[in-house]
Amino acid sequence: MNDKEMVIIEKVNFKEEYIIKDNIGISLGRFFIIDKSLSNKTCIIRLNFYKEEMESLLLRSLKLILEFFLKSDDVHKLNIIINEDVNPKPFVDLGFTLEGILQNKTTTNTKIKDEFIFGINSYSYINQISKNIFMLKGKRVILKLLTPEDYKDVLDYNIRNKEHLKRFEHLKDQSFYTKEVQKGILIDSYKQYLNGTSLSLGIYNEGSFIGKIQLSNIVQGIFKSAFLGYSIDKEFEGRGFMKESVVKVINYAFRDMELHRIEASTLVDNYRSRAVLKSSGFQEIGLNKDYLYINGQWKDHISFFKINKELY
Known part of the structure; x- marks a missing residue:
């Protein structure tokens, strides 16, 4: 030393x-x-x-x-x-x-x-037992629970994809791209994880942070449902990383969390996202008019769902 x-x-x-x-x-x-x-x-x-x-x-x-x-x-x-x-x-x-x-x-x-x-x-x-952070491992991706210490990875991701993500997300002011705000968001998401209402994961490929995937509004009881959301770095689009991540999260949600139903929505013209959901076994529900306020406008979305057929 x-x-x-x-x-x-x-x-x-x-x-x-x-x-x-x-x-x-x-x-x-x-x-x-x-x-x-x-x-x-x-x-x-x-x-x-x-x-x-x-x-x-x-x-x-x-x-x-x-x-x-x-x-x-x-x-x-x-x-x-x-x-x-x-x-x-x-x-x-x-x-x-x-x-x-x-x-x-x-x-x-x-x-x-x-x-x-x-x-x-x-x-x-x-016994020097390390309590590792929750993660799911795939062939090319590692999905790791996002905690407050990950603010640098998330901040860098948001900055370099600022223009890329603008058309898919709500408007953000400049304070969003600061350490304080990103750390605060991660603190809130970790609170939700501890309360069992959300699971926010970073997507890593060969040690690099390339995207985010989240199960939100997790409800147990008679519903046993959640909503799925995700985004990926512009340099890693169309290479199968998101499909692998979606499949890993859905398998965990169904087998380990014993959820019954997962729902996801995507912009009408986001054909890559629609393809990811369909190839992952999601079925289309239909069109939701003026569903979310995206980039300064109310945007139509197409909603999808997937049922856990092995639960009961």
Whole structure:
């Protein structure tokens, strides 16, 4: 390990507060014990990390915190609360699970922000079990659950496809093409995933982010249905990537989620999208007049559906 990446933890007097410092004594952050139950062997801490851009130092700090709490028999389950600006990638890399999101909990420079709750247990820590992000693997694509840490991929995708996607989507102002807005959208979609109402996946080919696919308005109970939506990079159109992605998502929705019906709609003149749906087994319902407000106009759409014939 590089000396510059060395970190230490110091307790602040007799309080349940600890300072994280680098090798020359500069403060990197601090954490507070919010709740600790000896009977349940659980501990909740709030971590404030000041060097948000320094991923390696955050990773090392987390390793020390894990050693501090989970190497003894006193704590079996550790939860760490961070604000939305802290990079979540080191948490995922170390096997943490994002267990919840607290809305509008902190205020920084008059801006109200959300907080993330990450959790890990001693078994996962000791056995170095990594809780991988949800993904579906195909022959040429990998579909990965989009989380707030993916904002760079999504932002770059939207910027380079700004003109391409304009004719398929609602009008967007310039703020849409910023880190803050994209991260906020991903936070909202992750909340919906945790609540079981949406599943937003990034489409990757050979490590490159090439599109998005989503199941939204997921309803269980007597409906067991959802809506399918997707988009793909202009450079990857017409090469079969979207059909493969649609088939993977539909198979998962039917076999694992046990949904009964999936519906999708496409612009009348979007012949490629219509072909994808038909070749994936969708049937045409018919024309929906003035269905969605696209690129400044109400546009007609053709709606499709697919039934899970193996469910009952």
